Amino acid sequence: MLHIKCPHCGMRSQNEFSYGGDASVKRPELNKEISDEEWDNFVYNRKSLRGKHLELWQHLSGCRQWIKVERDTATHEIFNTYKADEEIT
Amino acid sequence: MSQKFRLENGGLINRDKKLSFKFNGKSYYGYEGDTLASALIANGVHLVGRSFKYHRPRGFFGAGVDEPYAVVQLYRNNETEPNIKATEQELFEGLEAKSVNCWPSVNFDIGAINNFLKIFLPAGFYYKTFMWPKSFWYRVYEPFIRKAAGLGVASTKHDKERYEHKYEYCDLLIAGSGPSGLASAYAAAKNGARVILAEDKPRFGGSLLTSDVNIGNQSGEDWANSIISELKEMPNVIVKNRSQVFGYYDHNMLVMSEKVSDHLPKTKKHHPKQRLWYIRAKEVLISSGSIERPLVFGNNDTPGVMLSSAAKEYLKVYGVLVGKNPLVFTNNDSGYETAIEFKKNGVNPIILDSRVNPQSEIIDEAINLGIKIKFSHVVVAAQGYKKVSSADIAKISDDKKQLGTIENIKCDCICVSGFWTPTIHLASQSGNKTKFKEEIDAFVPGTSKQKETTLGAANGIFTLEETLKSSFTAGQDLSKKITNKDNKISFPNVVEKISSQHDKFWCVPLPKGKSYKRFLDFQNDVAVSDIEIALKEGYRSIEHVKRYTTLGMATDQGKTSNLNGLQLVSDIENKVVPAVGHTTFRPPYTPISIGAIVGREVGKHSKPTRKSPMHSWHEKNNAIFVDAGVWLRPRYYKQGSETLFEASKREAKNVRTNVGVCDVTTLGKIDIKGPDAAELLNRVYTNAWLKLPVGKARYGVMLREDGIVMDDGTTTRISENHYHMTTTTAQAANVLSHLEYYLQLVWPELNVNVVSTTEQWAGAAIAGPKSRKLLEKLFPNNDVSNEGLPFMGYMESDLFGVKARIFRISFSGELAYEVNVESNNGQFMWEKIIELGQEFQVQPYGTEALSTLRIEMGHVAGSELDGRTISYDTSLEGLISKKKDFIGKRSLNREAFTSSDRQKIVGVVPLDKKTSIPEGSHLVKDAQAPLPNKKLGHISASCWSVEHDNPFSLAILKDGKNMIGEKLFVMSPLKNKVIPVEIVSSHYVDPKGERVRS
Incomplete structure (x- = not known):
């Protein structure tokens, strides 16, 4: 079970969180004309990275905040966690 | 019966407490502190089972977790458990055990014929032989192999024992209480670190209990006892015996199984049988020791052949002789320690040492004691069927390839020592890449992967002094980093015998013309x-x-x-x-019972049970409940001997003719506040929300980004910047997360807050033509006329002193209202509705009637919004705004979503107007068509229409729009039904929707 540092609450067990997928995906702006390909890429297409991955988690059974977690998908090492609006360095 | 192999004195057992037990139906005695294995050996019982494939006789090989043979079926307090290791099971009064994998008995096993057919049962035999004919596999081969193979039998009874889970955090978790575990725990505890010390056996001390060593001025065993007593007194230390740390998981989480009651005849009241600990440790010290390796020779599986360390443990811990005429076969000095123990207890062993001319202190001691030693000698084969009776031995050449003349010598046991294998399982599970250490011919942990440090024998260190030194240091240094304290401990003086190099020999060659296994x-x-x-x-x-x-x-x-x-x-x-x-080493290190893994989450406790504030009223009024997610909802209220079908029909009919009341507390409710609340709703729902006036409700459908319908419900504008959203019961949690996702990540500029209020409000739906009259009684001071409170209207009121919200919304399709009060007033509201509704023939109705009412109205619910349908399919496309963008809109122009024969919701009526249609059935054009018969659609929901008094179903049907009036067949192979049906509109009752507006 992973141990995730919620930037709002501190170290918590994985079972308080739910996984939210790739955090680098940006939703296209509303009312913007975009190609089918762009839309498909947003809705369906994801890279399945091995290694460092920036991903979303929600602290569901805690502060309910969505956070960003930088995790190695192969080793589960967590390098850093960020608030939803935090600049990622 | 006397315990013929029990020594007069010695051992750590309690000789004052005699315990009786049964094995294979026969009664024996042992002592408190025995294991089942030690007690059986004390009684001269060496035949305990049959092997897996050849059904060869099986005895005891070890004295602990490594035991490969002695697995038994255990009976305790009217329960049975399979595959318990006799070497781990502690004896208790009245214990009963039986052999596994033998029929009809362990002494005479028919399966042993396999032993004589063994040349026909080589590796991969089953793969090669039982391939064809294919149909024979499940009819003949598989049942036969299942009966012949396998170990114990799992109980099919409900396990009444309690298993607990516990979560714990600590600075240092130390797995194993041998010398390295004790030393590191002691040093760390003295530095004030929070320490958990776990030992899988009942006694602490590990190898110190059986080694002839001194630490300070004490024996190894006394030193272990004094350290443990001191640790137990310290408030920062948890010391646990009978506790196996069996798994090392990510981020330094380890799981430990504590056998709380398995050693007792019966679990004490309020105690669990076993407890599973989830331990998050800052540092982990692995002091799991090592396991002796066997030497390989002919018939080396005969009962009586066992590890020399096990023989020594039976002697020193249990005061039991594994044999009175022992042969010790070794490639290192460990065998000598066992031989010396035998000798000290008046038994004359013979040592066969594969080495040419080894020299060490302990060998000298054996020679001085007059023990007979044969160097460059090996056991070629054990003789005897159910127990070793003699051994064929021979001199072996220096290159270990040639055997000399074979000689047979009498013996009743062969104690083997092929040197030691460090127990690296936990380190390996942590991700540590192990490395091979030539000097000991075994793997040891490499560079630490997580926060783990392996100590002592588990790390390939086999001298006590070095083990203690490195363990004291590790405990001290690691704890210092955490607690910033540095209590120096003086290092005790250690007396031990230094061993000579082991022989890299492990397998005896076959003599010419022999084919021993x-x-x-x-x-x-x-x-x-x-x-x-x-x-x-x-x-x-x-x-x-x-x-x-x-x-x-x-x-x-x-x-x-x-x-x-x-x-x-x-x-x-x-x-x-x-x-x-x-x-790969994978957890668990030892078998863990399913009960321990499941813990308390069984039966009703497998998920929380949520009850509405009106639950006790429902119970008192004969409600039959149904699980709706985690909620318990009344399915129907039974009157007399009514069936579900009769009751739900009565309740639904009463709604259509009079008035009914339904508990809708379980509906998801989300409070939405903020200046941008309307904008959020406008982006979340497919229809327009910016112009909804205060005091009005609106029905909305929300999509996922892929265009599939996610949920539906009404949202009411309570005040300028305040909305009350309702969701379906099942989707409540997902919708909240969905809103939070968009507010926190996608559109953080929107100034809106959302919070679940599902449990804050109790809800009652009042539905039926007489509902307004009832409402007038409930709220005499309010104008609830069609003008004062029109369809989709909202007002706040006072229910005899209790704050109430009234929504004019309808799921049943009748004139209907939903009243919400704060949860603690729920019961009061409900009782008032029942009381004042008597004159209008009010009746409560459950989920079954609720379904009937919505199905015949063609209102969609979870069975239509099943994660595969879009707005068009459920005839909700009228709610799609063309003017604005919203979540999922861009997906709606996908080719499949816009095809002209896209599936759509329809109504289905059987031609005979009698036969009920099973939910989930398929719709086909031709009932006689050959398989696979093309599926045109499926039945999503079925009811008995109370309005038309015949069965009615909803279906999602291909090209449903153009299928009204068609005759098709409903097929349910599951229920073996073929029903001719007619396709009709999904709005079977009040298609114009006049009633809700009346």
Whole structure:
């Protein structure tokens, strides 16, 4: 079970969180004309990275905040966690 | 019966407490502190089971977790448990156990014929033989193999025992209480660190209980006892025996199984049988010790052949002799320690040492004691069927390839020592890449992967002094980093005997003309010849060899067999062991009961039970409940001997003719506040929301980004910047997360807050033509007329002193209202509605009637919004705004979503107007068509229409728009039904929707 540092609450067990997928995906702006390909890429297409991955988690059974977690998908090492609006360095 | 093999004195057992037990129906005695194994050996019982494949007799091989043979079926307090290791099970008064894998009895086992057919049962035999004919597999082969193979039998009864889970945090978790565990725990505890020290056996001390050593001015055992007593007194230390740390998981989380009550005849009141600990440790010290390796020779599986360390443990801990005429076969000094213990207890052992001319302190001691030693000698084969009766021995050449003349000597046990294998399982599970250490012919942990440090014998360190020194230092240094304290402990003086180098010899060659089975894996009957065949057949990867031959795959997971298997593969392949590599160590280290894994989450406790504030009223009024997610909802209220069908029809009919009341508390409710609340709703729902006036409700549908309908419900504008959203019961949690996702990540500029209020409000739906009259009684001071409170209207009111919200919304399709009060007033509201509704024939209705009402109205619910349908399919496309963008809109122009024969919701009526249509049935054009018969759609929901008094169903049907009036067939192979039906509109009752507006 992973141990995730919620930037709002501190170290918590994985079972308080739910996984939210790739955090680098940006939703296209509303009312913007975009190609089918762009839309498909947003809705369906994801890279399945091995290694460092920036991903979303929600602290569901805690502060309910969505956070960003930088995790190695192969080793589960967590390098850093960020608030939803935090600049990622 | 006397315990013929029990010594007069000695051992750590309590001789004042005699315990009686039964094995295979026969009564025996043992002492408190015995294991089942030690008590049986004390009684001279060595035949305890039959082997997995050849059904060869099985005795005891070890004295602990590594035991491959002695697994038994245990009976305790009217329960039974399979595959318990007799070497781990502590004796208690009244214990009963039976052998497994033998029929009709352990003494006479018909399956043993396999032993004589063994040349026909080589590696991969089952794979090769039972391939054809194909139909024979499940009818003949599989049942036969199942009966012949396998170990104990699992109970099919409900397990009444309690199992608990516990979560714990600590600075240092120390797995194993041998010398390294005790030293590191002591040093860390003195520095104030929070320490958990776990020992899988009942007694602490590990090898100190059986070694002839001194620490300070105490014996090893006394030193262990004094350290443990001191640790137990310290408030920062948790000391646990009977507790196996069996798994090392991510981020330094370890799981430990504590056997709280297995050693007692009966679990004490309020105690669990077992407890599973989830431990998050800052640092982990692995002090799991090492396991002695067997030597491989002919018939080395005969009862009476056992590890020399086990023989020593039976002597020193239990005061039991494994034999009175022992032969010790060793390639290192450990065998000598066992021989010396025998000698000290008046038994004359013979030592066979494969080494040419070893010299050490302990060998000198054995010589001085007059023990007979034969150097350069090996056991070629054990003789005897159910118990060792003699051994064929021979001199072996220096290159270990040639055997001299074979000589037979009498003996009643053969104690083998092939040196030591560090127990590296936990380190390996943590991700540590192990390395091969030439000096000890075994793997040891490499660089730490997580926060783990391996100590002592588990790290390949076999001298006590070095073990204690490095362990004190590790405990001190690691704790210092955490607590910033540095309590210096003076290092005790250690007295031990220094061993000479072991022999890199492990497998005795076959003498000319002999074909003895030489076993590597004792539980799964894998012999040297099986590995040879597997390699000849082209298996190379050790993982493949393992699976083909089942080497190391039994309940003992190859604790004694893995390394010898690797040595053999590397010998044949002419590689070095590290090039062959080892198979993966996976948790659990030892078998864990399913009960412990499940814990308290069984039956009703497997999920929380949520009840509405009106629950007790429902109970008192004969409600039959149904699970709706985690909620319990009344399905119907039984009157007299009514069936579900009769009751739901009555309740639904009463709504259509009079007035009914339904508990809708479970509906998801989300409070939405903020200046941008309307904008959020406008983006979330498919229809327009910016112009909804205060005091009005609106129905909305929300999509996922892929265009599929996610949920529906009404949202009401309570005040300028305040909305009350409702969701379906099932989707409540997902919708909240969905809103939070968009507010926090996608559109953080929106100034809106959302919070779940599902449990804050109790809800009652009042539905039926007489509902307004009832409402007038409930709220006499309000104008609830069609003008004062029109359809989709909202007002706040006062229900006899209780704050109430009234929504004019309808799921039943009748004139209807929903009243919400704060949860603690729910029961009051409900009772008032029932009381004042008497004159209008009010009746409560449950979910079954609720379904009937919505189905015949063609209102969609979860069975239509099933994660596969879009707005068009459920006839909700009228709610799609063309003017604005919203979540999922861009997906709606996908080709499949816009095809002209897209599926759509329809109504289905059986032609005979009698036959009920099973939900989930398929709709087909031709009932006689050959299979696979093309499916046109499926029945999503079925009811008995109370309005038309005949069955009615909803279906999602291909090209449903153009199918009204068509005749099709409903097919349910599951219920064996074929029903001719007519397709009608999904709005079976009040298609114009006049009633809700009346």
